[in-house]
Amino acid sequence: MEKKIVYSAIQPSGIPTIGNYIGSVRNWLSLQEDYDCFFAMANLHAITVRHDPALLRRRTLELAALYIACGIDPEKCTLYVQSQVPQHAELCWTLNSLTYVGEMERMTQFKDKARNHADNINMGLMDYPVLMAADILLYQTDLVPVGQDQTQHVEIARDIAIRFNNRYGETFRVPEALVRKQGAKICSLQDPLKKMSKSGENPNDSIFMTDDRDTILRKFKRAVTDSGSEIVCSEEKPGVSNLLAIYCAFRGCSMAEAEREFSGKGYGEFKLAVGETVADALSPVQAEQARILSDKEYLGGVLSRGAERAFKAARKTLSKVYRKVGFYQGE
Numbered sequence: 001m002e003k004k005i006v007y008s009a010i011q012p013s014g015i016p017t018i019g020n021y022i023g024s025v026r027n028w029l030s031l032q033e034d035y036d037c038f039f040a041m042a043n044l045h046a047i048t049v050r051h052d053p054a055l056l057r058r059r060t061l062e063l064a065a066l067y068i069a070c071g072i073d074p075e076k077c078t079l080y081v082q083s084q085v086p087q088h089a090e091l092c093w094t095l096n097s098l099t100y101v102g103e104m105e106r107m108t109q110f111k112d113k114a115r116n117h118a119d120n121i122n123m124g125l126m127d128y129p130v131l132m133a134a135d136i137l138l139y140q141t142d143l144v145p146v147g148q149d150q151t152q153h154v155e156i157a158r159d160i161a162i163r164f165n166n167r168y169g170e171t172f173r174v175p176e177a178l179v180r181k182q183g184a185k186i187c188s189l190q191d192p193l194k195k196m197s198k199s200g201e202n203p204n205d206s207i208f209m210t211d212d213r214d215t216i217l218r219k220f221k222r223a224v225t226d227s228g229s230e231i232v233c234s235e236e237k238p239g240v241s242n243l244l245a246i247y248c249a250f251r252g253c254s255m256a257e258a259e260r261e262f263s264g265k266g267y268g269e270f271k272l273a274v275g276e277t278v279a280d281a282l283s284p285v286q287a288e289q290a291r292i293l294s295d296k297e298y299l300g301g302v303l304s305r306g307a308e309r310a311f312k313a314a315r316k317t318l319s320k321v322y323r324k325v326g327f328y329q330g331e
């Protein structure tokens with residue numbers, strides 16, 4: 001039987017946080033065993049806000065090395081850089097004509113980014129979800145493992161796929177978002193009602209995947225907790241609940257187990273335990289990432305093989321799309 005197809009990506013727009021790890025990469029690890037997985041460095045998406053070209057290039061490679069260091073196996077998955085597969089931009093253009101401006105204006109992330117980058121509300125920022133739809137649909141994806149903040153974009157990819165199929169005949173598989181119940185939204189350590197983000201202004205909001213042990217312990221020590229002293233997961237305790245979710249993700253335990261472990265303990269001890277768990281987990285990943293990054297030949301080989309595999313799959317879908325919409329492709 002043919003394996004189902006999984007697609008996901010991260011933007012190399014900053015240093016990934018443990019939110020990116022918990023909400024996405026961690027969930028890819030088990031999927032790579034049973035599915036045909038495509039994991040990309042979404043660098044085309046990363047230029048929708050102002051960026052430094054040299055840094056973008058470096059972050060792209062760092063992200064690739066991080067995927068592998070986290071356990072993504074390039075022999076099992078297709079690991080590639082989005083800009084190396086031109087079909088993404090080509091399909092995006094085609095899908096643009098089936099997408100309404102009003103739909104894009106309603107996207108939560110667009111509204112947030114337009115607010116935060118009021119002097120640079122460019123077409124790319126608005127078109128971002130269509131490019132993401134193109135990423136997903138190019139590979140005839142079944143499942144898209146993402147964090148909660150990306151579900152609206154997967155939803156629009158589904159709408160666009162259905163719209164295209166209705167207009168031109170069956171062409172795209174209609175994908176589904178795969179969102180874990182726990183860890184789908186890791187929040188800022190300073191403001192637990194806000195998402196932890198790689199592009200946040202205050203570095204104390206986030207634990208970056210490259211933070212060293214002291215930094216990690218310090219950030220957790222300063223993390224905002226809630227009134228009261230009980231260590232339980234509840235809506236009234238967003239700070240404690242967030243720390244518990246982080247702890248569970250790195251420990252691989254359930255919420256009930258974590259609550260039991262910290263029952264009767266104080267916030268200080270709890271935050272230290274979370275910090276140590278995260279630092280212990282990240283330290284080998286960081287060493288492995290550095291090792292992979294220094295082996296340029298290996299990493300270059302992985303990415304060129306990945307781009308080749310992705311290109312073949314993408315070309316097949318795009319050629320079908322072009323035929324359906326009536327683009328001349330030679331005799």
Ligand code: TYM
Nearest residue numbers: 008009010011019020023024042146147150184185186196
């Ligand atoms: P990006 O780079 O913002 O985030 C990458 C992945 O991490 C998840 N995530 C989180 N999960 C839990 N808690 C958080 N605080 C947190 N922050 C981020 C995101 O949900 C995402 O899964 N547009 C996408 C990248 C992309 C993509 C795609 C994803 C481009 N094409 C096709 C899936 C399919 C983005 O900017 O993600």
